[in-house]
Amino acid sequence: MELKQASKSEPYLYLQIAARIEKQIMNEVLKAGDKLPSVRMLCRELGHNMSTVTQAYYELESRSLIETRPRSGYYVSVLPKKRLAVPETSNPSAGAALHSQDDLIARVHQDSANPKITLLSLGVPHKSLLPIAKLNKGMIQAMRTLDGSGTSYDQVQGNDKLRREVAKWSLSWGGDLNSTDIITTAGCMNAVAYCLLATTKPGDTIAIESPAYFGILQLTQTMGLNVLELPTNATTGIELEALKKALATNKIKVCLLVSNFNNPCGSSMPAEHKKEAVKLLEHFNVPLIEDDLYGDLYFGANRPTTCKTYDESGLVLYCNSVSKTLAPGYRVGWVAPGKFKEQVMRLKFSHALSSTTITSEVVADFLKNGRYENHLRKTRQILYNNSLKYSSAIANYFPENTRVSRPEGGYFLWVELNKNVNTLDLYERAIKQNVSIAPGRMFSLKQQFDNCLRLSFGLQWSDEVEKKIKLLGLLVNK
Template sequence: MKTIVRKSKDLLYLRIARGIERQIHEGLLKIGDKLPSIRMVCRQHGVSMSTAQQAYLELESRALIESRPQSGYYVSYCPHRQPAFPETSRPSQPGAHNPRDIVDKVFRTIGNNDITLFSLSVPADELLPIAKLNKGVVQAIRTLPGSGTAYEPIQGNEKLRRDIARWSFNWGGNLGEQDLITTAGCMNAISFSMMTLVRPGDTIAVESPVYFGIIRLAESLGLNVLELPTNAKTGIEIDALKKALATNKVKLCLLVSNFNNPLGSCMPDEHKKAVVALLQHYNVPLIEDDLYGDVYFGDSRPKCCKTFDESGLVLWCGSVSKTLAPGYRVGWVAPGQFKNDVIRMKQVHSISSTTLTQEVIADFLENGRYESHLRRLRQTLHTNFLQYIRAISDYFPEGTKVSRPQGGFVLWVELDKRIDTMELYERAIKKKISIAPGRMFTLKRQFDNCMRISYGMPWNEQLDNTLKTLGNLIKSMLVS
């Protein structure tokens, strides 16, 4: 890292910047630490607002700190070491593998408050506006016909669909309420879409690693899963997708375009546009799982593949399960040209969505409470992310590789090849720590030395110590 050049002793903003830089390099300020506000810098140094802002701009230009919307400035550079990025996946290893037993074992711990659940990719209760949601339930009971006991239209709560359509303008969705169908969560939306589009024996193309719920759903429908190379920063490799589509064997593509679970990748806009163009050329539908798109750390929400969809081949699926109320099971799909078929599928399998919870979520969206909650959630999760990166740098063995998602809840950690993360899981659970081993996220013989960990819990000293314990367990496996 280059140090700030001493341009002039008389430049006050450079003196301030050099002082903060020195604290960062000496370890007095660590990655994730919040810096004083601009006004506080003015008072501390007796300088103008413009001078204080120039100091922070200088530090930003050196990638030492970063600004976060409506939150302030944070240290973004660790002077000692930062872990490298994971390798682009190459899912060509021979041999089949079924993650079913691993998933069942790991998720038996859900609900156990004595265990630190790094394995669970949902926000902790402390990060959710539970009291406001409870008030919303009471209000919905008072205002809904039959206090919420009546069936909703098959397509779903009209107010909720209207509010989701309005929300879609944040990413250029240009949807109307008639374009949407509500579901019991995002997986339910994906399930209806998949059952509509493919039949047993068909092949679907997915990222690798891929969320284990997708694997299990595809398995239950008798589908073949084609895992494609995926980059930890930019998502699915376009050339690999093009090659797969050219075989004419792929009947459906399913991608998590924004802050992929478990890798954390976010496809750049040009990649999303290219994917949509490829799929349109080969007339292959895309189910887009956009469950994490609202949890971004930058200045604006990333676009979706659906943004560039002109033919109606993209079925955009979303939910509030990762942002607001996991147990409410409120999700949706904008199925494009497959709308009528998906409605019929919903009618066969569920008839109607849950009236009460749809109304509560609709009110949250309509009254601005959702955006207010999201701002706080994003700030907390971004701070958590930076703290996890710092802790992994400090406590895990040298050579550990970690993804750098700019949103979402999870990190993908690639350890030394000698580490088997299933064995690590067994050792960690004895210390009341649960991780998600890499083999949960593939049907191939790969990712044995990888794991997914969630940063969806409030950061505190205990969590820091737990990551230290996990790091020590990994180190002990390297010498045993």
């Protein structure tokens, strides 16, 4: 086994060693049953200490890629029966929009009220992934330090400390923000709503990915906007040629993209695609609302860039929050609206006046004290391991012609089944077995994705979760 030695100055060295071994396993350079070098031998080959190499092996073991055999060493585990193909690039029809899926969406959300149901449908972190005890301590500290124990209104633009910490955090994705660029909001969807209100009026057309997060679809409908769904690749995101053609019609008022680990298909635009998209939009003078809600949940060595990274004209309105990473119920989000800052400020003043004072302070302290990065590191590792195990179970238990996405971050797997499978019917049968899924038709206003579903791997992997995925596979085969 040949492993190129990494620079000793690089962070999280054990993860880099694990990633290179994983690549050899996935490329079948190392095959199921192959014995790996001993810890001592790999230490000599790479020039690293035993604890680093041991930690790398532990990491691979936690991903179910290798296993230990008593008195024998480490071996490559048996992988899924086959590696499933990724879903095909979407091809939205040009027909009229259907009626909204509000009733179905509401029903799927209501499943969370039943503790007996295994929620493979909702894209939220399980409470076991959240640092609840540390957040509670932060809440007590905030009540002690804030004026009026946090009962007073905050300034319209938002908590000073939080905006400074968010600006510093932007360095992780190549941002160049300062605290005056940022306005706090009640979560990411609230930020997106302000941005749409600032850039559109009823009757305007916006361009989005397809499939798209159902919350965005619902929001655009309540605002009286027309939605143009564009072809989207399950790996690289929106098809740029389709976006270019749409922009050339001069009918697109604004573009809205989830550029990193899209909900629902998990796609992530490569950096070059982001650069090109920003240049295209600047050429046509069309604003881009960027939802980067999942950007910090990357599985690779580095945090991906954003479209905002390449914004030189102020046309990118960047939205984010801690709802998927730290505390969904805190409703702490923010927007860097570029040249639309004054419009967004006026909208926030008229719609909300102030953000929630105490939770903004708690999140600001969490960021400032380094707890956020430590928390994210653990969360990313768990989610990555979950994604491998969920994908493996789908490959083992679903029909052979199933396709499944291969996200490099986030929470979601987009599963494409045979054309004769209706996932709304599958939902009805699964919910009777106390399993909730998200049928594909929730993610479009068109008549499409009826044979698709979204599964969230935000639940901790367990024997029970594996049983439920196996059950879904059996229901698909019926």
